Amino acid sequence: MKYCDKCKISINTNNNYCPLCQQVLEGEQNKGVIEKYPEYVSINRKIYPLTKRIILFVTIVSIIILLIINLATFNGKWWSLIPIGSTFYFWVLISVGVFSKQNIAFKLAFLTSLLIGLLVLIDQATLQEGWSYNYIMPLLLFTCNLAISGIILIKRIDYRDYILYLLTIVILSLVPIILLFVKVISEPWPAIMAFALAVSILLFIIFFFPKSIKDEIKKRFHA
Amino acid sequence: MNKESSYDTWFRLDNSGKIFPEVSNHRETNVFRVAVSLTEVIDKDLLQLAVDAILARYPMFKVKLKKGLFWSYFDYNSKPFHVEELKHYVCGEINPKKNNGYLFRVMYRNQDIVIEMFHSLADGAGVIMLLKAITYEYLVLTGKDIKPDNLVPTKNQRPSMEEYEDANSKFYDRKNRKHVPEQRAYRIKGTPLAEDLTGLISGNMSTQAMINLARENGLTLTEYFAALMMYTIYVTQIQYRGHIKSNQAPVKIFVPVNLRKHFPSNTLRNFSNFVKSNLVMTKDDITFEELKILVKEQFEKGMTKSELIRKMSENVAFEKNVFLRFTPYILKKYALKIGYNMLGMKLNTMSLTNIGKVDFPESMEPYVVDVTAAVYAGKYNTLNCSVISFRDRLKVTFTRSIVETTIEREFFRHFTNLGFDIEVESNYVEEY
Numbered sequence A: 001m002k003y004c005d006k007c008k009i010s011i012n013t014n015n016n017y018c019p020l021c022q023q024v025l026e027g028e029q030n031k032g033v034i035e036k037y038p039e040y041v042s043i044n045r046k047i048y049p050l051t052k053r054i055i056l057f058v059t060i061v062s063i064i065i066l067l068i069i070n071l072a073t074f075n076g077k078w079w080s081l082i083p084i085g086s087t088f089y090f091w092v093l094i095s096v097g098v099f100s101k102q103n104i105a106f107k108l109a110f111l112t113s114l115l116i117g118l119l120v121l122i123d124q125a126t127l128q129e130g131w132s133y134n135y136i137m138p139l140l141l142f143t144c145n146l147a148i149s150g151i152i153l154i155k156r157i158d159y160r161d162y163i164l165y166l167l168t169i170v171i172l173s174l175v176p177i178i179l180l181f182v183k184v185i186s187e188p189w190p191a192i193m194a195f196a197l198a199v200s201i202l203l204f205i206i207f208f209f210p211k212s213i214k215d216e217i218k219k220r221f222h223a
Numbered sequence B: 001m002n003k004e005s006s007y008d009t010w011f012r013l014d015n016s017g018k019i020f021p022e023v024s025n026h027r028e029t030n031v032f033r034v035a036v037s038l039t040e041v042i043d044k045d046l047l048q049l050a051v052d053a054i055l056a057r058y059p060m061f062k063v064k065l066k067k068g069l070f071w072s073y074f075d076y077n078s079k080p081f082h083v084e085e086l087k088h089y090v091c092g093e094i095n096p097k098k099n100n101g102y103l104f105r106v107m108y109r110n111q112d113i114v115i116e117m118f119h120s121l122a123d124g125a126g127v128i129m130l131l132k133a134i135t136y137e138y139l140v141l142t143g144k145d146i147k148p149d150n151l152v153p154t155k156n157q158r159p160s161m162e163e164y165e166d167a168n169s170k171f172y173d174r175k176n177r178k179h180v181p182e183q184r185a186y187r188i189k190g191t192p193l194a195e196d197l198t199g200l201i202s203g204n205m206s207t208q209a210m211i212n213l214a215r216e217n218g219l220t221l222t223e224y225f226a227a228l229m230m231y232t233i234y235v236t237q238i239q240y241r242g243h244i245k246s247n248q249a250p251v252k253i254f255v256p257v258n259l260r261k262h263f264p265s266n267t268l269r270n271f272s273n274f275v276k277s278n279l280v281m282t283k284d285d286i287t288f289e290e291l292k293i294l295v296k297e298q299f300e301k302g303m304t305k306s307e308l309i310r311k312m313s314e315n316v317a318f319e320k321n322v323f324l325r326f327t328p329y330i331l332k333k334y335a336l337k338i339g340y341n342m343l344g345m346k347l348n349t350m351s352l353t354n355i356g357k358v359d360f361p362e363s364m365e366p367y368v369v370d371v372t373a374a375v376y377a378g379k380y381n382t383l384n385c386s387v388i389s390f391r392d393r394l395k396v397t398f399t400r401s402i403v404e405t406t407i408e409r410e411f412f413r414h415f416t417n418l419g420f421d422i423e424v425e426s427n428y429v430e431e432y
Helices: A050-072 A081-099 A104-125 A131-154 A156-172 A174-181 A188-208 A210-221 B044-057 B124-141 B207-216 B221-238 B288-302 B305-320 B329-342 B406-417
Strands: A002-004 A009-011 B010-012 B031-038 B063-067 B072-076 B104-109 B112-118 B199-206 B251-258 B272-279 B350-357 B368-375 B383-390 B393-400 B423-426
Touching (some): A081 A104, A104 A131, A131 A188, A156 A188, A156 A210, A174 A188, A188 A210, B104 B124, B112 B124, B124 B251, B124 B350, B199 B368, B207 B221, B207 B393, B221 B251, B221 B350, B221 B383, B272 B288, B272 B305, B350 B368, B368 B393, B393 B406
Parallel strands (some): A009 B423, B251 B350, B350 B383
Antiparallel strands (some): A002 A009, B010 B072, B063 B072, B199 B393, B251 B272
């Protein structure tokens, strides 16, 4: 036990000064005391790795160059938005798809929706042939549905966390069939395919997991 | 709830808990700590077993935070909980990504078991219950012959629904919910410590001597400490500097009140409110005697039932507001964040938490040396204080995010000058 005669306090430590007034403590220099609190080890704050910084730099420079060229040769079309959008998607794909610790169903649902949005935009910005919503949208939704339900069937343990994202994609799969009815889509079979799978999955959940779907909705939507 | 915790288990956040997830970050962590020192060195594996057993008994701690459309909620956490070795950082941010989504930590070092908890999950009284339960279970596993004596919940008891209730909304009164606007409080100044450092200084005193001292002055222990805290802040920071603009804000000591003592509830979740002392200290001749009278008066006024209900209802009314309730979570998050940054965070100079006496069963007492409590110190509350006692050992712990220790020094010197013995503990951050 050491003693500070200024603060008149005693303290059990290996340190030589008083924590209150920084004055030298009295008492024998006993080095065998186990400190009550562990020593400071700096928590290094995360610094971007060099690769990430290089890619980020190249991305930003490319975007600036693209915009400048687009503006310098402006003919009424914002074509630079297509490569810029794609670059943006690349970043989301890497950060959400690869590095984030979100669950896989969220990643699939989110990236699929974003990709559909991007492709529809590209389609609209170019020749407006309608390939994006005739083929890409229903087929991507179909694949995503298949992937999420496949993962849920294989990794049964966490299906409660996944079910909401599956439901989102199932509901999104109804969009192509609606577009078919309002005659935006001209090619019926991909839309019907996506719709058929979505309805089957929905019925499967309702028949076999009625409680978990009710619980999940109750949890997520309580106000 | 007469069933094992499982995937069906989920909880709404309680009224006070709703704000913390949105306003916490690595600087304002809203984390607090309780620790117990035992007579023997802690065995990591046995501690892990004890925690696992208790988590099975307390489903409300075995949760992770998830986002819903309107509010976030606690969902059953199926991942394992791991005890850790105590690191230097006091009340650091609890990062769900690093510990399987849990909102609290259990750590060990030498003879100490330390629990750090995110305020959303429980308040001081709740976490003391958890600490007692884990300590009891741990001591049983090391082969001690101890009995719970109805003071410690054990793993064999069934969880009761009462433990999970949001008591705030139970005692909420629609008619008594007037909002009283508050002025921004004085902020203790100092040189900031590095971001990953929190200074901690505790003083151990005699509980009985302190209670006697407070009684001689006609005050409770908390009132005495709060008055002394105001006086120390005044002497070290404001006296003769009242003409400076920033010193003209009122000094406000925020003292949490455990509402379980005022209202019949046994909830383990947040059920506390506060009283505040409040004084603009620009005069040059404020005395300690004056402050004792002021604090006593203000605390008595703040502790009346109707005032406690008013403060409680003010918060609950905010949560029950139809517009806010049906605002999607993403927008609500920012609304809460902005509101708290503008109002909540800057209304206190410091917080003084008195957890009170921790009662262990008689058969357990020989194995317990002392208990410690601490709260985080952030950007606005640069100095916080918590008080806890076990038998005749009262521990006052200051945590700070600034280098200066003048307030602690004057606080403890007040007692040593009166002739009391104080043993100090520190985590010695000044060196770095």
